[in-house]
Amino acid sequence: MNSRKVEENFFKILMVFSLMVVIGSLLLVFAIVTYKGASALSISMITQIPQGGYYLGRGGGILNAIIGSLYLAGGALILGTLISLPVAWYLNQCKRNAKRVTIIRNILDIACGIPSLIYGAFVFLVIIGLSQRTSLFWGIITVALFVSPILIRAVDEVMQTVSTRLKEASYSLGATEMETLFHVITRQALPGIISAIILAFGRAIGDAAGVLFTAGYTDSIPTSLSDPVATLPLAIFFQLSVPFQEVQARAYASCIVLLAIVLLLTIISRIASKKTARYVIK
């Protein structure tokens, strides 16, 4: 065997090893968290709110955080989609301002890179400025600001892949730019849009640093937008910092709940985009 082949094989082994490390670390995260948390996971854990002395190891669950996270991520996603779709539409169909569109795309790329902590700090300053209190409402605003750029860029990318031939066919039938946008481009990009929204939901539900400043924390389920709200990631964080084994085990169990939600979302997004893909012209 000559040295060229040896080199080739050496790097090939390194590559397979790297791939193993990546996939292995993913599996390890799932395995360790499930192994440690399974014993503390119970029905009452996900159906009850924390009772008195919960953080000392007494009864209750994290229903407040589960519901809180769903409210927060759901609200942020509705708001985020309402902001993001028009922006993505604008970027794709107002071509006469090509320069402006490029500038906005670049700004959005920067916005995607800004950590959620900074968005949290910004909204926190707004809250202080308006002398408001931390609440579900401000949490939703923070997360919506944080996921919108991600959502816009994802939807934008999908819309850009719609074939020009299809658009031209639409124009040749006499449709205007906007009619083409709504009836052809958006429909054609629908599977991508749906999976982008669901993945953004995953980002929203997993975010902890942003809502740390802005959503407050409470042991009850919020009943209005002005109530403070607990979130699952923060619940995990707080339970882990309690120096009791039983409470820490509950943090691991909460991790399983969070992972299960993320996993479920990934599967749903795959199915949803496959189902809607039936109506796409290939």
Place this chain on the structure above:
Amino acid sequence: MMLFIDRATREKLIKHFLLLPTVGISLVVILIAVSLYLRSNQILSLYSLNQLLFSSNWRPLAGEFGFFPFIMGTIWVTCLSMLIAIPISLLTAIYLSEYAHPKIRKTIQPFIDLLAGIPSVVFGVFGVLLIVPVIRDYIGPFFGASTSGYCILAGGLILSLMIFPILISISFEVLQMVPSETRQAALALGSTKWEMIKHVVLRMAYPGLVAAIVLGFSRAFGETMAVLMVVGNVPVVPESIFDPGYPIPALIANNYGEMMSIPLYDSALMFAALLLFLIVVFFVVISKIVLMRFRRSTI
């Protein structure tokens, strides 16, 4: 009502309506910069920038704000994570792009997407459960260092797991942009596949890979929760990877609670946030410029 407006006017109306949120969302970035700057103005007017960035004295109660330990903590953790993540991610991306059967590629893709979707808190918990004890009981003693496990190395390891997906997916895309004709030309000249990758693909993809790495850097800089949970949070300048550190995001997240009760503290933390913001923007802009040049050169 809409029915009675003619199509051309409706077209214009919709366009104007779409412009509104577009300008709004772009303004947010500028608003963030302005508001953070205004808030940190207070501390910037009292201390020189030099003092803030390079002093190691961090005693908010005594009015001393030296960010040097935090800046060093951030640099240590980020650079360590990049050292670990870059070779592994690049090799994985090369394998997926050049060697892997399309079927394997398709099965692995969802796993990498899933890794990207795992919330940072879960990585933090994983770090506390596995990485911290392993460093404390095995890796630390092996190198003759006594450590609690909550250290730079733990933060770097966790962070590298978290930036795998972004590094892999961007480098993969960049590698795929290398035209296949050049690959075939290299193979036709008798090179082995690896020689083809080394001399042709990597050379052509080089700027794009740099951009991927820079983007990974910016992601690593801002990551908060997971690092905070394993890095120890002691405000001293770390001297080895087994020392605890205190990165900037952890500083902000840990102290937001009491920042309104100590004079100047809020201003100091917002200055830290501004610093983080500027670093991230700087990195993203660099990666954009490099990527744009790369696209122009491959077309």
